[in-house]
Amino acid sequence: MTDEPRFEHPPEEAATSYLADGYSLRSWFLTTDHKRIALLYLVSITFFFLVGAGAAALIRLDLLTPQGDLLSNDGYNRAFSIHGIVMVWFFLIPAIPNVLGNFLVPIMIGARDLAFPRLNLLSWYIYILSGLLTLYVVVGGGVDTGWTFYTPLSSVYANGAVVATIVAVFISGFSTILTGLNFIVTIHKLRAPGMTWSRLPLFIWSHYAVSIIFVLATPVLAITLLLVAAERLIGIGVFDPRLGGDPLLFQHLFWFYSHPAVYIMVLPALGVVSELITAAAHKRIFGYWFVAFASIAIAVIGFMVWGHHMFVSGQSVYASAVFSFLSIAVAVPSAIKVYNWTVTLYKADIAIDAPLLFALGFIGLFVAGGLTGLMLAMLAIDVHVTDTYFVVAHFHYIMVGGSVTAFFGGLHFWWPKITGRLYNETLARIAAILILIGFNITFFPQFMLGYEGMPRRYHVYPPEFQVLHVISSMGAALLAIGYAMPAVYLIWSLLPGGRRAPANPWGASGLEWTTSSPPPQHNFIGQPVVVRQPYDYPLAHPVSRDDG
Amino acid sequence: MAEEERFAPFADAARARDADRLGMLIFLASEIMLFGGIFAAALALRLEHGPDYAAAAGHLKLWLGTANTAILLTSSLMAALAVEAARAGAPRRAARALLAALLLGCAFLAVKGVEYAGEYREGLMPGTATAHFDGPAQTLFMNLYFVGTGLHAVHVTIGILLMAMAALSQRARQDRNAMLIGNVALYWHLVDVVWLFLYPTLYLAGVR
Amino acid sequence: MxxxxxxxxxxxxxxxxxxxxxxxxxxxxxxxxxxxxxxxxxxxxIRYRRSRDVNRDHAPTRxxxxxxxxxxxxxxxxxxxxxxxxxxxxxxYRPPADAVPIHVVAKQWMWKFQHPDGAREINALHVPAGRPVKLIMTSEDVIHSFYVPALRVKQDLVPGRYTSLWFDAEKPGRYPLRCAEFCGTDHSVMGGMLIVMPPQDYAAWLARNRDGGTDGTLAQAGARLFRDLGCSGCHGAASTVKAPPLGGIFGRPVALSSGDTLIADDQYLSDSILLPNKQVVAGYDPIMPTYGNVLRPEQVNALVAYLKSTRASKDSP
Amino acid sequence: MSGTVRLLLAWAALMALLALTLGAAFLPLGPAKPWIAFAIATAKAALVLWFFMEMRSERGLARLAMLAGFVWLAILFALTATDYLTRAWMT
Incomplete structure (x- = not known):
């Protein structure tokens, strides 16, 4: 192969990897290395995933029988509240940005770290502090408001540890804001020479978009939750009709954050999948600019659709009509991405490895979630299915089928880079397929349940729904096995004697693959200089290829 | 430490300064959104209970609020002058201007304190308020006033502490790029801008 | 199973x-x-997988x-x-004019219904088949949501506000009614039954359930409240206190002191009782005391029903 | 014009606007009153941003970052208001 080198930088010298750079606790807990902080996040979000999954297991077991024999009514309400709160704020939102993003954003743009390394560490400590407070809530009585904290239930009537939970979520918001700020400044100010905006990997574009949401949406949640806490403690009354307030105002402010929060979970996933697809296809993405700007469009329009959560809330029907229209509009950029990925596969040179399987699984589940989302944006349909299992299924397709699948795909794709080890590919493929099947068995029946009229957050349910609930619970068991498998073989790969990964095991383009696996302390030896377009695979310019 | 390590992860000082300032501006954008929640609540209350809103706002001390606006604007001017002085290489003038900004900030808090004390005496504070108002919407306005100005006062206090820090640091005063002083001043100006909107939202709404 | x-x-x-x-x-x-x-x-x-030797020339990139x-x-x-x-x-949200108005009040964790002629029921709603029914709904505590899957309709009930919805159930039968907005401990058992009856059966059911005749219709109950609460003291024609006359007010435009004009509807009448300062009629002082802590939503419904039944000139209010 | 003079002029303009908004509050302007008050507040904020916060000498990126917060607030207010302003249209 006589191709020029894709990136020009000084030849590799023997450098200590970031993992070998100190083994003391101090070298981990006081590190400012974005790669180590990413690993700190990986361990912490895995822990919170287990907490949230435990709550989910309780829910699914309890729903095996219509009377709910396992939990009491209050116990069930606490289980789904904790499941939602932990999964949303302590797993899904930090998952991709704070683990994969933290690790990859600087490397992908050729920087040696994030712009504010100490701020990055501070973000993690803030996250841990809020997480500990949440754990205190879990053991100290729980909370039964749901993750949505609707007033006046949360501000007056609920009897759990509402204020502690609110404070925990409030604190975690600062972690999010600081991460977003760090990413934006890094992407603007630390790009390597030659890394122009048109050469940014799509992963970076989507993280840029998500950072905008981090910075601009999270403070609104913070002040809203603060007002709820103040209402509960001293009766401020902004959201309490008896005190002159309006409960719908809470919903407006809450969803102004929480709808974009859905895009917080999905946008990084879209970025991951763009990387996975192009690397597996060995081909430049079809319509780079459409895919890149679609991320920004989603971030911006995503702020204008929150009212679609309130079609039956008593919101003005005219406002509903406006929000419905905007919600349909936001589907366009998402659809663009799916079409572009599909065409990228055309005349590609596709390696069918685990990351691609996860990516294809993601696309299928994301499309199903997105289209049911479009149904929910249709006013007359939404009136029937909102607040039912149809909605539950829809957002699990987006958040779990979408985000979590992409997170797993990304973790498999970059695992060799992060750890310098190769995992068992066969097991990984089995896990990818198992997760896809398990997920659909768990959540597809919930679409049917919802259309048939099973409301969400029901502990006791009419017996005619039992068969579908049992199927769903069995699927959940399968899904749990699917999620547990990577934990086993990924950790297995770390044990002494695990296979070592080369610098670029996938033959992928992208700066992160030009440095060693795992990368050295400052990511690169010397300053990399970018001279090519992103995804500049040989196939983009038909030349003969002799590598496999 | 090698020269290139000093600004790590940046290549040089100018880029590091650029990044610091951009980071500050982004942080301020998120602060704007934080206060946005309060303003949205005021907007909703005004649209739902217009007459009550105006009636309750009439209880506020318009002249103290106006005086505070002037104080804060002047304080902002002082902060801007401090940046100007530091850039011109006049550390003592910078320190004096910062001190003036800081003292004016304290004056703002003092006036606010007088206002709160008056409102407490008149029984307008949350919890003591019901007797003075016709209906819950008016009480709610008063509560919102306390939350909004209280949150703002917290920001003023933080700003004062930051300015004290900048004024005391010799390195900050002598920095010809006025990095620390510049960023603290940015924060202070934003606290000012928030007040510029709180003033018509709360005080002017009550003028008949 | x-x-x-x-x-x-x-x-x-x-x-x-x-x-x-x-x-x-x-x-x-x-x-x-x-x-x-x-x-x-x-x-x-499958076609372009790596091991296959196929034509990959001229792949498009945009x-x-x-x-x-x-x-x-x-x-x-x-x-x-x-x-x-x-x-x-x-x-x-556009009910026909002849829809039967039924008041719904939700509270943790039950549904209360008031029929126009005075019949009341809990967790069961009897309606005539083939006749439009308009629900005027509010909540006593938290947000609930009225959901009848068989009708494909759902509407939240918000404390301090009226929301409404109408339907025309054509097929007689029993259809489950559920609370769809999470409302606390017993949310999942806050259910009920919508019973759609042929019109003649409905009439017979109403006759059986008219509360023994003591309360009379909803409007009559409201008229009694109007007297007992002393409303007529100020709003009555002979009163010395200057308060706006209320006869036949429903559906008429009202000029407000703020300069706006609105149509007197359920929400306006209820607000005027519970939050009298929210909208003050032009030319009157805001002197009416609030009844927010005195009245239950059902009583407000009765008062509003009474005000709806009055005529402009000949009735006293 | 020296920087100091420019800042002093900006301050004088701010004070004049403060007097103007206070005066306007006492004029019988009816429903336009809040609009005028907020227009003047916006003008004041613009002066602070432009001169005190040095947006006049900044490049596009910094201006964009500063503007973002205000634009997003406008989204929040405008779409929230569509609900509150049209709720009474249909009952």
């Missing part, structure tokens, strides 16, 4: 059938748009018109459904 799998919920109204038709057609369109994507994706993945095409065409198709769905939605 009982019941087996239910594949499609029963539809009790014309609206429900319309919603089914809408979701069916929209579902068909989405399949039309996505099936090619899935098929192509699978086909490309095409503006294709991009614009697949952005805009599905959007326009979807907009057609948007118009359809929105029209159907607006229908739920």
């Amino acid at each position: 009982s019941g087996g799998i239910l594949f499609w919920p029963p539809a009790a109204s014309h609206h429900a059938e319309q919603v089914d038709l809408l979701i069916g057609s929209f579902g068909a369109m989405t399949w039309l748009l996505t099936l090619p994507v899935f098929v192509l994706m699978a086909w490309f993945t 095409n503006l018109w294709v991009e614009l095409g697949w952005s805009i065409i599905p959007f326009i198709l979807t907009l057609g459904f948007y118009v359809w769905a929105t029209m159907l939605f607006l229908d739920i």
Whole structure:
């Protein structure tokens, strides 16, 4: 192969990897290395995933029988509240940005770290502090408001540890804001020479978009939750009709954050999948600019659709009509991405490895979630299915089928880079397929349940729904096995004697693959200089290829 | 430490300064959104209970609020002058201007304190308020006033502490790029801008 | 395990059938748009897998018109459904004039219904088949949501506000009614039954349940409250206190001191009782005390029903 | 014009606007009153941003970052208001 080198930088010298750079606790807990902080996040979000999954297991077991024999009514309400709160704020939102993003954003743009390394560490400590407070809530009585904290239930009537939970979520918001700020400044100010905006990997574009949401949406949640806490403690009354307030105002402010929060979970996933697809296809993405700007469009329009959560809330029907229209509009950029990925596969040179399987699984589940989302944006349909299992299924397709699948795909794709080890590919493929099947068995029946009229957050349910609930619970068991498998073989790969990964095991383009696996302390030896377009695979310019 | 390590992860000082300032501006954008929640609540209350809103706002001390606006604007001017002085290489003038900004900030808090004390005496504070108002919407306005100005006062206090820090640091005063002083001043100006909107939202709404 | 799998919920109204038709057609369109994507994706993945030696020349990397095409065409198709769905939605909020008004008050964790002629019931709602019914709803505590799957309608009940919805159940039968907005401990058992009866059966049921005749109709109960609470002291024709006359006020325009004019509806009348300063009638002082802590929502409903029944000149208020 | 003079002029303009908004509050302007008050507040904020916060000498990126917060607030207010302003249209 006589191709020029894709990136020009000084030849590799023997450098200590970031993992070998100190083994003391101090070298981990006081590190400012974005790669180590990413690993700190990986361990912490895995822990919170287990907490949230435990709550989910309780829910699914309890729903095996219509009377709910396992939990009491209050116990069930606490289980789904904790499941939602932990999964949303302590797993899904930090998952991709704070683990994969933290690790990859600087490397992908050729920087040696994030712009504010100490701020990055501070973000993690803030996250841990809020997480500990949440754990205190879990053991100290729980909370039964749901993750949505609707007033006046949360501000007056609920009897759990509402204020502690609110404070925990409030604190975690600062972690999010600081991460977003760090990413934006890094992407603007630390790009390597030659890394122009048109050469940014799509992963970076989507993280840029998500950072905008981090910075601009999270403070609104913070002040809203603060007002709820103040209402509960001293009766401020902004959201309490008896005190002159309006409960719908809470919903407006809450969803102004929480709808974009859905895009917080999905946008990084879209970025991951763009990387996975192009690397597996060995081909430049079809319509780079459409895919890149679609991320920004989603971030911006995503702020204008929150009212679609309130079609039956008593919101003005005219406002509903406006929000419905905007919600349909936001589907366009998402659809663009799916079409572009599909065409990228055309005349590609596709390696069918685990990351691609996860990516294809993601696309299928994301499309199903997105289209049911479009149904929910249709006013007359939404009136029937909102607040039912149809909605539950829809957002699990987006958040779990979408985000979590992409997170797993990304973790498999970059695992060799992060750890310098190769995992068992066969097991990984089995896990990818198992997760896809398990997920659909768990959540597809919930679409049917919802259309048939099973409301969400029901502990006791009419017996005619039992068969579908049992199927769903069995699927959940399968899904749990699917999620547990990577934990086993990924950790297995770390044990002494695990296979070592080369610098670029996938033959992928992208700066992160030009440095060693795992990368050295400052990511690169010397300053990399970018001279090519992103995804500049040989196939983009038909030349003969002799590598496999 | 090698020269290139000093600004790590940046290549040089100018880029590091650029990044610091951009980071500050982004942080301020998120602060704007934080206060946005309060303003949205005021907007909703005004649209739902217009007459009550105006009636309750009439209880506020318009002249103290106006005086505070002037104080804060002047304080902002002082902060801007401090940046100007530091850039011109006049550390003592910078320190004096910062001190003036800081003292004016304290004056703002003092006036606010007088206002709160008056409102407490008149029984307008949350919890003591019901007797003075016709209906819950008016009480709610008063509560919102306390939350909004209280949150703002917290920001003023933080700003004062930051300015004290900048004024005391010799390195900050002598920095010809006025990095620390510049960023603290940015924060202070934003606290000012928030007040510029709180003033018509709360005080002017009550003028008949 | 009982019941087996239910594949499609029963539809009790014309609206429900319309919603089914809408979701069916929209579902068909989405399949039309996505099936090619899935098929192509699978086909490309298999055909262009790495081990295969196929022609990979001239692979496209961009095409503006294709991009614009697949952005805009599905959007326009979807907009057609948007118009359809929105029209159907607006229908739920435009009740016919002759709809039977039934008041609904929700509280943790029960449904209370008041029929216009005084019959009251809890967790069961009897309605006549083939006649439009308008629900005027509010909540005593937290937000609840009135949901009858067979009617494909749902509406939140918000404390301090009235929300409404109407339906025309055509097929007699018993249909479950559920609370769809999480409302605390017993949310999942806050259910009930919508009982759609042939009109003659409904009339007979009403006659049996008229509360022994003591309360009379809702409007009569309201009239008694109007006297007992002393409303007539100020709003009566002979009163010395200057308060606006209320005879025949419902549905009429009211000029407010703020300069606005509104139509006196359920929400306005209820607000004027509970939050009298919210809208003050032009030319009157805001002197009315608030009844927010005195009255239960059912009593407010009765008062409003009474005000609706009055005529402009001949009745006293 | 020296930087200091420019800042002093900006301050004088701010004070004049403060007097103007206070005066306007006492004029019988009816429903336009809040609009005028907020227009003047916006003008004041613009002066602070432009001169005190040095947006006049900044490049596009910094201006964009500063503007973002205000634009997003406008989204929040405008769409929230569509609900509150049209709730009474249909009952």
